[in-house]
Amino acid sequence: xxxxxxxxxxxxxxxxxxxxxxxxxxxxxxxxxxxxxxxxxxxxxxxxxxxxxxxxxxxxxxxxxxxxxxxxxxxxxxxxxxxxxxxxxxxxxxxxxxxxxxxxxxxxxxxxxxxxxxxxxxxxxxxxxxxxxxxxxxxxxxxxxxxxxxxxxxxxxxxxxxxxxxxxxxxxxxxxxxxxxxxxxxxxxxxxxxxxxxxxxxxxxxxxxxxxxxxxxxxxxxxxxxxxxxxxxxxxxxxxxxxxxxxxxxxxxxxxxxxxxxxxxxxxxxxxxxxxxxxxxxxxxxxxxxxxxxxxxxxxxxxxxxxxxxxxxxxxxxxxxxxxxxxxxxxxxxxxxxxxxxxxxxxxxxxxxxxxxx
Numbered sequence: 527x528x529x530x531x532x533x534x535x536x537x538x539x540x541x542x543x544x545x546x547x548x549x550x551x552x553x554x555x556x557x558x559x560x561x562x563x564x565x566x567x568x569x570x571x572x573x574x575x576x577x578x579x580x581x582x583x584x585x586x587x588x589x590x591x592x593x594x595x596x597x598x599x600x601x602x603x604x605x606x607x608x609x610x611x612x613x614x615x616x617x618x619x620x621x622x623x624x625x626x627x628x629x630x631x632x633x634x635x636x637x638x639x640x641x642x643x644x645x646x647x648x649x650x651x652x653x654x655x656x657x658x659x660x661x662x663x664x665x666x667x668x669x670x671x672x673x674x675x676x677x678x679x680x681x682x683x684x685x686x687x688x689x690x691x692x693x694x695x696x697x698x699x700x701x702x703x704x705x706x707x708x709x710x711x712x713x714x715x716x717x718x719x720x721x722x723x724x725x726x727x728x729x730x731x732x733x734x735x736x737x738x739x740x741x742x743x744x745x746x747x748x749x750x751x752x753x754x755x756x757x758x759x760x761x762x763x764x765x766x767x768x769x770x771x772x773x774x775x776x777x778x779x780x781x782x783x784x785x786x787x788x789x790x791x792x793x794x795x796x797x798x799x800x801x802x803x804x805x806x807x808x809x810x811x812x813x814x815x816x817x818x819x820x821x822x823x824x825x826x827x828x829x830x831x832x833x834x835x836x837x838x839x840x841x842x843x844x845x846x847x848x849x850x851x852x853x854x855x856x857x858x859x860x861x862x863x864x865x866x867x868x869x870x871x872x873x874x875x876x877x878x879x880x881x882x883x884x
Contacts, residue, residue, distance in 0.1 A: 577685035578652040581664055590656060597654065599647055600624075607645045607656055614746030618759055623648040625690065625750065627697050628743040629661040630704050637711075639704065639736045641743070646693055653689045662700055667692045674783075687780060694751065694787050701744065701794050708737060708801050712808075719811055722819075727812055734805040741798035748795050751788035755781060829878035836874060837867035 580593060587608045594604045600619035606612055612626045625646040630639055642659040655664065670692040711733050718726040753759040760775045844851070844863055853859040878884045 577689065579689055580652065580654045582654065582656045584658050585656060593654065594647065597647075597649060597652055599649075599654070603647060607647070610643055610645075610658065612643060612645075614743055614750075616750040616753060616759060621650055623690070623759065627662075627693070627747070627750075628739075629657075629659070629697055630700060630740065630743065631659075631661045632704060632707055639707075639740070641739055644693075644697070646690060648686045648690050651685065653686045655693065662693065662696045667696050670695055687775065687777075691780065691783050691787070694747070695783075698747065698787055698790050698794070701740075701747075704740060705794060705797050708733070708740070708797075712801060712804055715805075715808055719808060719815070722815060727809075727816075730805060730808050730812060734802070734809070737798060737801045737805060741795070741802055744791060744795040744798045747791045748788065751784055751791050755784035755788050757781070825883045829874075829883040833871050833874045833878070836870040840867050840870070 582589060582593065585593075590608050591604055594607065600622065603617075603619055603622070603624045606624070606626075614626050614628045616623060616625045618624075623646075625648065627644045627646070629642045629644045631642070632639055640659075640661075642657070642661050644662060645654075645656040647654040647656075657664070667689070671689060674688065674692065715726060715730055715733065718729075757775070840863055844854075844859075848854075853862065856862070875884065
């Protein structure tokens with residue numbers, strides 16, 4: 527890939543905007559060397575009947591606006607791309623597709639998942655990718671395109687949709703180590719639960735939060751792959767003019783690749799559903815264990831309170847200082863009262879211990 531800068535284009539003068547990469551794929555599947563402004567890149571695309579891929583990394587609003595406007599991207603797409611914080615989705619705007627994916631990176635040092643948005647705008651002869659972090663790995667996307675075209679020559683010339691397929695494939699592959707990591711985390715949580723570590727609740731909540739976000743990302747990826755595989759996103763009505771005109775939209779070969787992505791996405795979706803169910807059950811088990819522990823503590827507190835109540839009762843009765851009370855002037859009254867307190871407390875202690883209250 528070669529770096530380029532957007533200086534001026536056929537739609538008018540625009541300010542200089544830094545672009546991480548401009549890549550041109552010819553109809554033959556070869557990469558066309560390019561260094562120059564966007565209007566020259568588009569001219570090369572037309573000459574080679576190829577597709578232009580523009581990569582924007584951590585762009586500001588002005589950069590997104592100017593590049594998208596130059597390629598006549600719909601205003602709503604520009605607005606969503608600039609504002610970010612979008613749910614994972616795929617929408618059709620005339621002859622373009624707007625795709626939002628949630629890429630995930632595992633930080634093994636902090637043992638945390640980092641979720642990042644990845645925006646893709648797919649046109650007839652161009653693709654704009656906008657990412658605000660270093661995921662997904664776009665160099666891997668380029669390698670995936672080259673590999674697919676070498677292994678499956680029929681994919682050559684499918685243009686922008688083949689680039690989209692490579693992006694979905696890379697995002698899908700990034701989900702797989704997340705599945706393994708979550709499984710390991712759940713195993714550790716279960717071990718802590720069965721070892722009656724009652725402080726594991728925070729870990730369960732944090733993991734469940736990540737699993738829910740992961741589940742939403744997987745669900746959205748399934749919906750996107752289904753719409754691409756069955757072609758529903760390309761046909762919004764019975765009239766021919768409603769069909770979207772993207773190269774490869776009706777390709778059975780590319781449809782098989784969509785099905786492959788769909789199969790993997792459904793597998794991840796099922797795993798995410800299972801993990802959420804397991805963690806929900808873990809929370810229930812934890813709540814039960816906490817309730818049992820609190821009940822045990824309450825029983826012990828109640829038992830000791832009853833034991834201490836008996837000597838307190840005896841002392842309270844004989845501390846009322848009435849003149850006429852039984853055993854008040856008895857010589858053995860004091861040791862008798864102490865003995866009564868001790869025996870009563872001992873009897874209660876044995877009874878509570880027999881019933882597992884102490």
